[in-house]
Amino acid sequence: MEKVSQIKAEEKDLADSVKEAAQAQGGWGKFIQKGDRVLVKPNCNTADKYPGSTDIDFLQEVVKQILEMDPQEVLVGDSSTMMANTENILQEKGVYDLEKINERVRVVNFDKGNWVKQSLPQGQYLSKVSVPEILGQVDKMIFLPCLKTHFLAHYTGALKLAVGLMRPRERLSLHAAHLQEKVAEINLAVKPDLNIMDARTCFVSKGPTKGPREHPGLILASACRTALDIEGIKIIQRYTGNSLADIEPRELPQIKRALELGIE
Numbered sequence: 001m002e003k004v005s006q007i008k009a010e011e012k013d014l015a016d017s018v019k020e021a022a023q024a025q026g027g028w029g030k031f032i033q034k035g036d037r038v039l040v041k042p043n044c045n046t047a048d049k050y051p052g053s054t055d056i057d058f059l060q061e062v063v064k065q066i067l068e069m070d071p072q073e074v075l076v077g078d079s080s081t082m083m084a085n086t087e088n089i090l091q092e093k094g095v096y097d098l099e100k101i102n103e104r105v106r107v108v109n110f111d112k113g114n115w116v117k118q119s120l121p122q123g124q125y126l127s128k129v130s131v132p133e134i135l136g137q138v139d140k141m142i143f144l145p146c147l148k149t150h151f152l153a154h155y156t157g158a159l160k161l162a163v164g165l166m167r168p169r170e171r172l173s174l175h176a177a178h179l180q181e182k183v184a185e186i187n188l189a190v191k192p193d194l195n196i197m198d199a200r201t202c203f204v205s206k207g208p209t210k211g212p213r214e215h216p217g218l219i220l221a222s223a224c225r226t227a228l229d230i231e232g233i234k235i236i237q238r239y240t241g242n243s244l245a246d247i248e249p250r251e252l253p254q255i256k257r258a259l260e261l262g263i264e
Contacts, residue, residue: 003222004231009200010217018061021196021221031194031223032069036139039108040066041192043146043161044078047092048209051146051201056094058198060101062144067102075138077108082168086111108134115167118189122261125178126185130167135190143192143225147232148203149211149243153180156208157232158195158225159254159263162186180253187225187263195228196221204236205243214239224264229255 005024009017022028032038040063042054050058059076066074076098080086086109090096096107114133120126135141143161150156152175160183163171174182197220203211216235222228233249236242249255 003224003227005221006231007219007221008217009219010215014057014061015065017219018058018065018196021219022065022194025194025221025223028065028069031142032066032071032140034070036069036071037073037075037137038066038071039075039077039134039138039141040144041141041161041164042076042078042095042144043164044086044089044093044095045081045164046084046209047089051148051198051203051213052207052209053093054144054146055198055200056097059095059144060098062142062196063098063101063105066142067104071104074102074105075108075134076105077110077132077134078164079110079132079166079168080164082171108132110134110165111168120185120188122188123185125181129186129189130170131165131189135165141190141192143195145195145197145228146202147197147199147216147220147235149205149207149236151206151208153183153254154247154252155229155233155236155244155254157197157229158192159183159187159229159258162190165190178253181257183254184257184261184263187258188261191264192225194221194223195225197228197232199232199235202236204239205241212241226255226258226263229258
């Protein structure tokens with residue numbers, strides 16, 4: 001099994017592409033068992049058009065395939081940027097429509113729930129972080145990052161997706177200094193079981209909401225966030241005019257710190 005699987009999505013329909021990505025990592029049955037409560041974490045930081053945020057058709061297909069594993073419940077949850085209202089973002093993107101698929105699907109606005117503070121003994125830039133209480137009430141977690149650049153963090157993928165699991169008011173100081181290292185350290189508090197990256201389209205500069213687009217036509221999957229992001233950076237670097245051209249992926253601060261911490 002490859003650490004990171006790359007599926008050529010343009011050669012098949014979306015359902016087959018998602019299924020093949022999961023199969024390349026051992027199949028959905030490796031990650032989800034009957035009766036599990038599963039949390040799916042998309043990128044709904046904003047409601048910007050994909051890849052500015054998660055493509056709703058991609059999200060829906062992942063949810064449908066998880067349902068085939070007969071889980072107790074599939075929760076789709078997020079907390080958006082502090083400059084927007086999470087409830088409005090979820091509504092605008094049509095995320096609540098997923099509840100119509102099956103009675104076991106429930107959309108969760110983290111901002112309306114409780115938060116639990118976790119200490120980060122290995123943290124150098126973050127000593128603690130508050131995450132949604134519901135994380136401790138689910139059996140499995142699936143990350144669904146987009147592939148894109150970020151005008152402040154240079155790159156945003158699986159590791160940065162964890163920022164949506166950080167209590168909004170704690171994000172105030174996130175961008176003040178050492179943003180990328182803090183992004184890596186937030187991941188000490190969470191461990192997704194599988195990461196599936198929608199890399200059919202990506203931003204190759206600017207971002208995370210808008211920027212020049214390219215179309216790799218890929219869906220990537222891995223149980224390791226850091227390995228997935230390294231491959232994501234390499235994909236962006238294939239394109240002329242990309243903003244990561246002079247960066248060795250493993251030396252990007254968020255990747256370097258994640259590797260130092262052994263984050264998978």
